[in-house]
Amino acid sequence: MTNPLSAQSLADPVAFLPGLHGQDALARYWLSQVTLRLRREICWLWRERAQQGGDDAALPPAVDGALAALDLLRYEHDKRAFFADDITARYLSERIASAAPPDLADAPRGSFGWVAQQLELAPVERFVLALALLPGVDSAAGQVIASCLNDLSRTSPNLALAQRLWDEPDELLHCFDPAHPLLRHGLLSSAQPHDWNSALQVPVLVARELLFPAGRLPSALQAVPVAPLASGLEPAAARIRSALTAPRGVQLLPLLGAANAPLAETAAACAAMAGVETLQPSAALPREHLAQALSAAWLRGCALYLPARMLADPTAHDGGLEAPPLPALPLLVFIGVHERSALRGLGETLPALDVPPPDFTQRLDCWRQQLPDAGLAPLLAELARRFRYERTAIERVASELASLGRPPSAGELFAAARANLDLGALAQHVPPRFERAELMLPAAQAAQVDELITAMHNLTRVHHDWGTARAWNEGGLSALFAGPPGTGKTMAAEAIAAELDLPLYRIDLSQVVNKYIGETEKNLRRLFDAADSADLILFFDEADALFGKRTEVKDAHDRYANLEISYLLERMERFKGLAILATNRRKDLDEAFLRRLRFVVEFPLPGVEERLRIWRSVIPEGVDASDLDFEFLAQRFALAGGHIRGVVFNACLQSAAEGAPRRLDMPAMVRALQREYDKLDRANSLDQFGPYAALVATHRTRR
Secondary structure (H helix, E strand, O other): OOOOOOHHHHOOOOOOOOOOOOOOHHHHHHHHHHHHHHHHHHHHHHHHHHHOOOOOOOOOOOOOHHHHHHHHHHOHHHHHHHHHHOHHHHHHHHHHHHOOOOOOOOOOOOOHHHHHHHOOOOHHHHHHHHHHHHHHHOOOHHHHHHHHOOOOOOOOOOHHHHHHHOOOOHHHHHHOOOOOHHHHOOOOEOOOOOOOOOOOEOOHHHHHHHHOOOOOOOOOEEEOOOOOOOOOOOOHHHHHHHHHHOOOOOEEEEEEOOOOOOHHHHHHHHHHHOOOOEEEEOOOOOHHHHHHHHHHHHHHOOEEEEEHHHHEOOOOOOOOEOOOOOOOOOOEEEEEEOOHHHHOOOOOOOOOEEOOOOOHHHHHHHHHHHOOOHHHHHHHHHHHHHEOOOHHHHHHHHHHHHOOOOOOOHHHHHHHHHOOOOOHHHEEEOOOOOOHHHOOOOHHHHHHHHHHHHHHHHHHHHHHOOOOHHHHOOOOEEEEEEOOOOOOHHHHHHHHHHHHOOOEEEEOHHHHOOOOOOHHHHHHHHHHHHHOOEOOEEEEOOHHHOOEOOOOOOOHHHHHHHHHHHHHHHHHHHOOOEEEEEEOOHHHEOHHHHHOOOEEEEOOOOOHHHHHHHHHHOOOOOOEOOOOOHHHHHHHOOOOHHHHHHHHHHHHHHHOOOOOOOEOOHHHHHHHHHHHHHHHOOOOOHHHHHHHHHHHHHHHHHO
16 A cells, blocks of 8 residues: 655645745745645545545545545544554644744734734634635645545535644634624635535635735736825825724725716825825726725725726616625725715715816816927917816827827817717717808897807906906806797807807707606706816707796605706806707796896897898709799798798709709799798788789699
């Protein structure tokens, strides 16, 4: 009978795999204890099962589990005698008894020795931790453990194996429960801590720290760079210093800021003032591995930053968060959120820190750093005012422009900045189709539109050179375009966008207005938060649907509807771009809202002179209109510009037969006019059509 283990192969066995040591002395000691005991157990199992008729040339073969359990007591005396008499087993026992644990005085933070000190682990607890640690760091240990467990598919140890290997089995009964410090701090993981046969594991990120404390960061964790601390956040350092020294469990400190705000960098700056580094889990880290990231941060003595998406509650429909795992872990966790309402579900937190957006001076400094070319200097002030981006967005725009390999033109500069806008599904971008010169308005209204354009051109100078930015919070402008359908309200908005070179977004009311209580307000918040990042034009068509009069409160729906209007009024005042609201029913608008508007432009039905210009201007280029009597059309038919466009378009459709010349004549135009009146359900007489009355009479007879 030949023992597969020999005394000569057992020199300093920290693990089964040669060359594996780690950097922590206490970890080496306890891993060696585990390895020696596993080797001794294998010796006994090989002897026991060989006596039972097993194959003496292999590791102990699997046997019936119940029989193996019964044999524990049956062969207890034989096992003790074997440990004393067998040369290999006796050698292993002597090594187990003679080895002494090292001094823990200089154990570095996060190491096995440091953990043993901090958690005041008894020897049996240190042994169990080393037993769970071994297969995670030694690829050769799994099959040895499986042989000891009598199941070749189970390569992770459990408490039952620890109890068999430890000299005092009773000690396992008194120190392990679901709230044990090793479990509470995430150093051990077990699906069922109260089950003797549940596998014990040390998470991989924790294992690295225990063996190689303060080593290179794993790819699952990243050091957060420290950003310049925004003014007003300096007192946060004292709060953070207190939280870091508190002996309590996980402390959550929310940071509130815009979508692109440098929340992680701000958290790192606050922690750095307290002398602590901040880590952040990689975006690739699966959610189920978040607990070991928290434990690794605690072992390193760092704070941890978590974006809200990593704590999003998959069962919540309101964007709420759930608390991070390991609530008893003494760790400071920053939570980056964009809406205070998301903090519901986190439980108790420290007072939230509001991360303010960069002001004009800070944005301008950032643009100057990223675009130092002297030729661009005159444009940067306008760029800093029109695009209220965070530093990360400015750096992204500058990086895109750097790929040109040359200084960008003014058009390329503003186009690149504008490309970072994203209002989602709540608004649609509208490319302007009209120029300012195409607007056919009475003199008073034309002057108002010109004043609005001038005001937007001068807004940067007035806010930041004349000093109104502080008093008006860098506020933008709002205007109401009121008038009957077709009078040019939408056309004017497009012409203003073209004149100001600003993007125009039409608000999709079907996406914004929601029948469920509170949802309309949430949609509006998302819309305004996105729109506030840059100068743009928000065009609310049929604005009375959103900005109607507040009603007497009769039920919960009335109360929430009034809250939505109040919220709209408040956000309109803070909106920094240009908001244009169009309505056919000005009287239905809330008076409090009307007082907050900077411009109110009434779009009347055009007079004869305006209608004449409209008729002439809407004829498509290249179409022969010499047969049309424009004076007659302008004088006889009091139509708005939109309706005139519809008449001309319909006449073109009816005149463009195959092979026909591109020409419009009065019969086609008169028939199209009658169709338009029919569509509008407006009465007209044959006398109104003058010499063309017979054509209309024929049309009415056929109808």
